[in-house]
Amino acid sequence: MAVTLRDVAALAGVSPRSVSNVVNDFRYVSPAMQAKVRAALDELDYKPNLLARGLRQGRTGTIALLLPEITVAYFSELAHEIVERASQLGITVMIDETSGAPNRELALLEVAMRSSWVDGVLLSTLGLNGAALAGVKSDVPVVLLGERTAKSALDHVGIDNVRASRDAVQHLIDSGRRRIAAIGGSHAPSDMTSRLRLKGYRAALRAAGLPTEDYLYARTPKYRRGDAAVAVRALLAHPEPPDALFCFSDELAIGSLRELYEQGLRVPSDISVVGFDDIEESRFTTPSLTSISPDKHQIASTALETLMARIAGSDLRPRALQVGYQLLARESSTRQ
Amino acid sequence: MAVTLRDVAALAGVSPRSVSNVVNDFRYVSPAMQAKVRAALDELDYKPNLLARGLRQGRTGTIALLLPEITVAYFSELAHEIVERASQLGITVMIDETSGAPNRELALLEVAMRSSWVDGVLLSTLGLNGAALAGVKSDVPVVLLGERTAKSALDHVGIDNVRASRDAVQHLIDSGRRRIAAIGGSHAPSDMTSRLRLKGYRAALRAAGLPTEDYLYARTPKYRRGDAAVAVRALLAHPEPPDALFCFSDELAIGSLRELYEQGLRVPSDISVVGFDDIEESRFTTPSLTSISPDKHQIASTALETLMARIAGSDLRPRALQVGYQLLARESSTRQ
DNA sequence: CTGTTAGCGCCTTCAC
């Protein structure tokens, strides 16, 4: 059986209260008491039962991070930043995978929020739209990561997807590309990512007086490497194939690089490729991949600060917080 | 304030005990009671406080998964398999990053094990050797993932690293390579991964009567993409440069592909490359990467089953469980 | 089959 506060108190010959005082380094404890208690603490190798503490205090010092898929590099990199920052703040992060399935997301969210396990939730949602989220009664604060899914009553941290996409496409235009295709997502109402990025893509084309024909957008079931091949083949099959690809994720871009290679096209001389997310892998592909790089570090800090403020009781109205991004031009769009 | 069992009981006009019975679907509950309680449950939208339940039962239904770095694809893929399998078993997984730093690993391990948060721990350790682990008094069961670090008193799930490495190198020999270099890790006592893989590498070379000269092994600080460049340059600088690279991780192999490309060497015509881990990315590189593929699915199942058995009280002596692997020959070692 | 009681381990009023 585990050592309890009472055991320590008994050994030290003091009350549990005094032990608690020492453990939680309370202000007014006499040095003599300190010493006595510490000795007993060490001797018994006491560790507080965090369950009991959480039950008593109503707070656990733990937050949940709900991600669609941990194997998606962008999410694992984001998770890393969040864990890192949280650990500085003395907060434990419980990472959980939702598979991006709305029902599983909802289920996990409900559990996380209602079961007192966690003080707050960071939710990176793909499939959940504002309506679904509105139906969730939150006992604990929730901060959304990623695109703004309709107007929900929740705080939200992300980058300006429309502007970032426009920048990416503008970069392709600047380098002389004219038939620029977009790849990624479904453009379904729930897929806010593709909607916003497509919007930016089209805005850039229109501003340059370039065609925004429908066949230049290829949908994909998800945003993973393996989803790109079919899309690329479809685009290349057209009588007027594109001379550039704007992929809505780096993984799609990497899958595209592979398919272009198999089709015998050279990047960037025959066709340029730009991705989105700036995952580490993109610096090592051949050619290395031009990408939009959201400031993940800042996303992590901002999200955590916002969540901590809510947990502390902040009652401001929900805010949409935007953090910075960069366009990193690498070989896939620059080396001729 | 949250709805409690007592609130439900009051509304339904029954005792808390009966509500508890229904919530945990106990065997003997009359249909009438069922109905009454369910109605109240729904009306108040009751969710059990898992903290209180855990405190009471001594079990939480949660396990911790301690990983060095979640951004390392191999670990995120393993994490995914474990979360998936655990969710089938009704177990929640708390993923935590240790940074591979022994002290942080120990700290997290201690917390995880001693604070009653989790029923058990899956630990994938890089830096922790048997001696350090022996010093940890475990209140909860721990199962190790990965290489066997000395003889610890813990269960352990992994593949036969020596034999897998020998297979990888044999494959290179079979394809006509003669000056085969190895890349990865430090060969330090605590770095069991590199020790075992190096052992298999040398065994294969010796069996074929090939040289195992020291200069053909290049150390790296870690096993990541960015660690490979220096090692590759060092190997290529030698008067008799290698005609094949056996990298101790896929990430190293991918970093090597990039560096070889920058040095103007063609893979596999000039030099073959083989990796280890079979991360998803390796199917999409150009050329695609030959790799040792540990059965991650089986690692996950075996580790969870073993851990669950321990949690249930199994008292067998600690076992080293080996799961299968495959050599997946792809372009980086086959296409001439 | 269901109600009453007690206590998991901790922290926090309230007295002293």
Add this chain to the structure above:
DNA sequence: GTGAAGGCGCTAACAG
């Protein structure tokens, strides 16, 4: 500055 008592929400004994 320290001791005593109560309760966070739940379930496991033990009656009935």
